[in-house]
Amino acid sequence: MKDKESKKAFENLPACVEEYIKLVIKKMRWQKKVREDVQAEFIAHFEDALHECKTNEEKEKAAKELIENFGDAELIAVLARRAKKRCRPLWQKLFIRAFQFVGIVIVLFIVYFIWFVSGKPTITTNYIEVANNLGRPTADESQNAAPLYELAAKTFDQQEYKCDSDYLSKSFYEVNQIDINHIKKWINQNDATLNLIAQGTEKPLCWQKIKTPDSNDNAMLSVILPHLSGYRRAAYGICWRAYLSAQDEQFQKALADTLTIYKFGQHQKGTRTLIENLVGISMQNKSTDTIRTILEKNDIPNEFLIPFKDKFTKIINAEDFSIVESFEFEKLFIYDEIQRSFVKSRFGIEHIYPKRLSVLMFGEGGNCNDNSRQPKKLDSLFRYVNLMFSFQNSQKTRKSVDEYFDFWKDITIATPHTFKACDLNSEAYKVIDKNILLRLLSPAMEKIISLSWRNRISSESTLTIVAVHVFKKQKGYLPESLQELITSGFLTSVPIDPFSDKPIVYKKRNNDNFALYSVGLDFDDDGGKMEISKDGKPDMWNTKDGDAVFWPVEVFRQELVPKNFSKS
Amino acid sequence: MKFERELLKGIAPVVVLETLSRGKMYGYELSEAIEAKSQNVLTLGQGTLYPLLYNLEAQKLVTSEWETSGSSRKRKYYSITSKGKERLETDKVQLADLFKALKLVFGNSIVTA
Numbered sequence: 059m060k061d062k063e064s065k066k067a068f069e070n071l072p073a074c075v076e077e078y079i080k081l082v083i084k085k086m087r088w089q090k091k092v093r094e095d096v097q098a099e100f101i102a103h104f105e106d107a108l109h110e111c112k113t114n115e116e117k118e119k120a121a122k123e124l125i126e127n128f129g130d131a132e133l134i135a136v137l138a139r140r141a142k143k144r145c146r147p148l149w150q151k152l153f154i155r156a157f158q159f160v161g162i163v164i165v166l167f168i169v170y171f172i173w174f175v176s177g178k179p180t181i182t183t184n185y186i187e188v189a190n191n192l193g194r195p196t197a198d199e200s201q202n203a204a205p206l207y208e209l210a211a212k213t214f215d216q217q218e219y220k221c222d223s224d225y226l227s228k229s230f231y232e233v234n235q236i237d238i239n240h241i242k243k244w245i246n247q248n249d250a251t252l253n254l255i256a257q258g259t260e261k262p263l264c265w266q267k268i269k270t271p272d273s274n275d276n277a278m279l280s281v282i283l284p285h286l287s288g289y290r291r292a293a294y295g296i297c298w299r300a301y302l303s304a305q306d307e308q309f310q311k312a313l314a315d316t317l318t319i320y321k322f323g324q325h326q327k328g329t330r331t332l333i334e335n336l337v338g339i340s341m342q343n344k345s346t347d348t349i350r351t352i353l354e355k356n357d358i359p360n361e362f363l364i365p366f367k368d369k370f371t372k373i374i375n376a377e378d379f380s381i382v383e384s385f386e387f388e389k390l391f392i393y394d395e396i397q398r399s400f401v402k403s404r405f406g407i408e409h410i411y412p413k414r415l416s417v418l419m420f421g422e423g424g425n426c427n428d429n430s431r432q433p434k435k436l437d438s439l440f441r442y443v444n445l446m447f448s449f450q451n452s453q454k455t456r457k458s459v460d461e462y463f464d465f466w467k468d469i470t471i472a473t474p475h476t477f478k479a480c481d482l483n484s485e486a487y488k489v490i491d492k493n494i495l496l497r498l499l500s501p502a503m504e505k506i507i508s509l510s511w512r513n514r515i516s517s518e519s520t521l522t523i524v525a526v527h528v529f530k531k532q533k534g535y536l537p538e539s540l541q542e543l544i545t546s547g548f549l550t551s552v553p554i555d556p557f558s559d560k561p562i563v564y565k566k567r568n569n570d571n572f573a574l575y576s577v578g579l580d581f582d583d584d585g586g587k588m589e590i591s592k593d594g595k596p597d598m599w600n601t602k603d604g605d606a607v608f609w610p611v612e613v614f615r616q617e618l619v620p621k622n623f624s625k626s
Numbered sequence: 627m628k629f630e631r632e633l634l635k636g637i638a639p640v641v642v643l644e645t646l647s648r649g650k651m652y653g654y655e656l657s658e659a660i661e662a663k664s665q666n667v668l669t670l671g672q673g674t675l676y677p678l679l680y681n682l683e684a685q686k687l688v689t690s691e692w693e694t695s696g697s698s699r700k701r702k703y704y705s706i707t708s709k710g711k712e713r714l715e716t717d718k719v720q721l722a723d724l725f726k727a728l729k730l731v732f733g734n735s736i737v738t739a
Contacts, residue, residue, distance in 0.1 A: 096676070098692075100676070102654070102699065102702065103652075103654045106652075107654055127672050127673070128672050128673035129673040129674065133673075134677065137677030141679075141681045142680055144684030
């Protein structure tokens with residue numbers, strides 16, 4: 059059909075003209091409609107030019123001259139195409155340009171995506187080994203407490219009587235006689251094991267190798283610390299043993315147990331993981347809490363208190379409350395993750411390894427058991443695209459990690475009161491900037507540092523409370539001020555409250571009662587009154603209001619709880 | 627007489643616009659008219675005439691329309707637009723200035739009409 063129409067269009071023209079016009083039209087390579095239009099115009103032109111020729115020979119000759127006059131077919135086609143392109147309306151031009159632009163962007167995106175998902179990171183350093191070397195002091199294995207602790211933790215795991223966790227973690231003020239009976243049963247069963255812990259605390263050092271459950275996997279993030287749950291149980295158990303011993307007036311044993319927990323906590327701190335350091339702090343807090351409770355509930359003679367005070371003073375004086383040492387260890391976790399999260403391409407250009415980042419963001423295989431962390435599809439897509447265009451590299455990330463930890467190292471030197479007007483997390487985030495890896499892995503440093511300061515003031519305050527008790531027993535009255543304790547030789551120095559940068563507050567209420575407190579996380583002296591938490595319990599470290607009252611322990615707390623408060 | 631292509635290139639649009647200013651014409655008619663008017667001096671390559679017309683159309687200086695003539699043949703007629711007329715006037719002034727300048731440069735060795 060098309061051929062017929064074409065033949066009809068060229069029926070009055072010689073074959074050479076048909077061939078020439080068709081060549082021009084073919085070379086135009088433009089829209090069909092436009093080409094048909096140009097063809098019709100050219101046909102009309104040649105027909106007009108040749109209509110006076112009478113014979114075919116004449117026509118043929120004239121046609122050849124005309125074609126020569128028209129010029130090179132390809133040149134005409136190019137010129138015609140260019141001119142016709144200019145004839146397009148503006149909206150069409152814009153649309154085509156936009157379409158071309160989007161096309162180019164899509165092609166570039168696909169190329170970039172293929173590059174982005176290709177390649178695998180090269181693991182060059184075994185950071186588990188580095189970490190274990192870092193945490194290993196130059197000392198003989200016989201000085202290491204860890205084997206005894208591990209043995210104790212394993213023994214707990216092998217026992218049939220597992221009801222300990224519910225009872226042991228209860229506060230001294232929350233238990234009834236049934237609970238006490240369970241706890242006593244547990245302590246009796248585990249007495250020898252708890253003594254292993256006590257033996258361990260006699261050792262000067264503690265170091266433990268970190269390892270992964272799978273020997274083929276040497277990723278720092280796969281490191282598990284299964285012994286910590288056993289340690290926690292041991293700490294609670296020894297605290298309860300101390301409390302119950304004191305009830306039975308076995309004060310020496312009771313006080314010795316409290317120091318065992320304190321030293322046990324001390325052994326978990328230092329150049330170790332941040333988690334272990336936090337567990338250590340928690341143990342020490344539990345220890346000081348137990349000491350204060352025992353002091354309040356029992357009338358302990360000075361023959362027990364004085365040697366205890368001396369031992370406790372020595373321990374506290376030797377204690378490094380700062381958690382800076384754990385920073386170097388913690389950095390290794392992120393260094394290891396850096397080497398697992400970047401791929402170096404042929405030309406030395408790096409890109410993020412999205413598979414690893416997905417695991418970090420959403421859990422193994424991109425699936426996370428925690429529903430709150432499970433991203434929506436659109437959100438994951440956005441995060442993925444964000445990763446693609448974050449343009450980060452390992453060196454820059456490592457530098458940010460060092461800067462981040464250096465920033466917090468500087469913070470640990472000064473007290474929380476120094477920075478009370480600063481938004482430290484925002485400042486730290488400036489260091490992190492857009493570093494996705496660091497954002498994912500950076501611990502809540504402000505809180506961790508605050509915990510170390512709380513531990514310090516809690517320990518020093520507890521020692522001060524012991525000194526006040528020794529003073530009262532010896533003199534028969536309470537000191538007027540903490541300075542009196544120093545001048546009498548009962549205390550070497552007055553603790554400085556890191557939340558006020560002033561001496562800890564001591565208030566003598568009458569001949570028998572006194573209060574000792576830190577102004578707490580709100581940095582304000584509320585007269586020694588603690589804030590009540592939502593569940594009706596006294597909240598020692600409330601960020602909004604109240605003080606951290608170390609003494610009195612129970613009576614004062616009960617006064618705080620509203621009478622109409624229901625525990626349900 | 628054949629002109630150098632480059633020499634003719636600049637004035638070809640003005641010539642086309644001037645010719646169309648006398649009435650609408652189709653391609654062949656236009657090329658014939660230019661040749662006749664210029665006494666066969668200005669012979670635009672017929673092939674380049676059409677790209678030139680398409681360019682003028684893109685600039686909206688001319689418009690085109692298919693019409694059927696008395697011989698029942700369809701032809702595409704080009705006519706000058708008001709914008710084309712304005713451009714023609716401007717170009718004419720410029721050409722006049724150019725000729726004056728050329729005369730000054732070449733003196734009597736160049737003869738103008």
